[in-house]
Amino acid sequence: MTIVRALVFDVFGTVVDWRSGVLAEARDVESRTGVRADWAAVVDDWRRAYGPSLLEARRASAWRDLDALHRESLVTVLAGHSLALPAVEREALVRSWRRLPAWPDARHGLERLRRRHVTATLSNGHVALLIDLMRFADLRFDAVMSAQLAGSYKPDPVVYATAAELLGLAPEELGMVAAHGEDLVAAAEVGLRPLFVRRPKEWGPAGGDEPPHGLPGLVVAASFEDLANQLGD
């Protein structure tokens, strides 16, 4: 088997806990505005709107960043919950995606994985957002890569192929680390090695994604530390 030389990481849900981070901001919004709601349900609905909004954005002619997509879907989600917030508070929620806590094992696990592998993000978040987020969470990657560099969004194959090209590697030399089956299935179709990390708290009480069935060569890890163990780092 080809040696995996570089690891590219999905970010939201895989490296950082988007739900806790966005929910914390939503509760600050409630304190500031007095607008009461089931914020966990709002945040979960907002995240659920993500997939469809990316699909729609892929069909559009001009690439738009995640802030723009989040801004748009938030209005719809708030309306669905019969809520209204001032623009400045909606913007605070949009910006909260740059201030998300890392999962507890992420920093140390990444340091270990970085010793023998080139590491990079490969997120649908845009470069500017990812830089802010990695600075906030004090996470060190060798490079910040984004679907933005391919002018598309995962799971479009061009995103994974562009990452391999920028890293100067064959797709087989790249591992895709994600807590989501869809990402790994798409990456594997391009030739990347699928590395699933369980994040059972991603959706709070509703749990996390399960590893995809029947994906050849799939590695399943309980954490970044466990992944480092399994890769011999």
Added chain:
Amino acid sequence: MTIVRALVFDVFGTVVDWRSGVLAEARDVESRTGVRADWAAVVDDWRRAYGPSLLEARRASAWRDLDALHRESLVTVLAGHSLALPAVEREALVRSWRRLPAWPDARHGLERLRRRHVTATLSNGHVALLIDLMRFADLRFDAVMSAQLAGSYKPDPVVYATAAELLGLAPEELGMVAAHGEDLVAAAEVGLRPLFVRRPKEWGPAGGDEPPHGLPGLVVAASFEDLANQLGD
């Protein structure tokens, strides 16, 4: 004046000492092959071929990476010195651009500058090369950016404009850090703030570049530490 939020760095000569690094490899090549030469003159000529080869590459239809350009210009330079080396040794020289020592003030200066500024490379080296180089020199930037992401080379204005766009900033919010006047003049034309760092040993006994004359708002620093002092970091 607009606050500088991010700093983008030229790399070869500004962050790392290309001459010492490539010369060390050339001396290893001599030990391995017994081919004797004035290697300092060869290395300097190779570097001098860089500007013209970038200009020629900008006129070509397909973007090519620095390894490809270096590979090509090395053959010409060796022939000019009546030297011949096996392909494997020429390749060792091409690869030496990924193993260059940082200037002594670079690591600590960068750590200081990173506290209050987003930091990124902005080099004509391609992403894969820059990742290897920053891992070798153990330098931490928030992002690795390259002229490759704009499909061109500095001093093409599109390179600086693309960097600002990816960082989500206006050009005026970006400082360009370089030891070369041409880079700063071009960056300033796009609106970036020109920050000159003296590197008097860049060309060995032949010295380094002087700050460009009459560039409005030019900051001149003796090192990254001095730049951090001047920016109040």
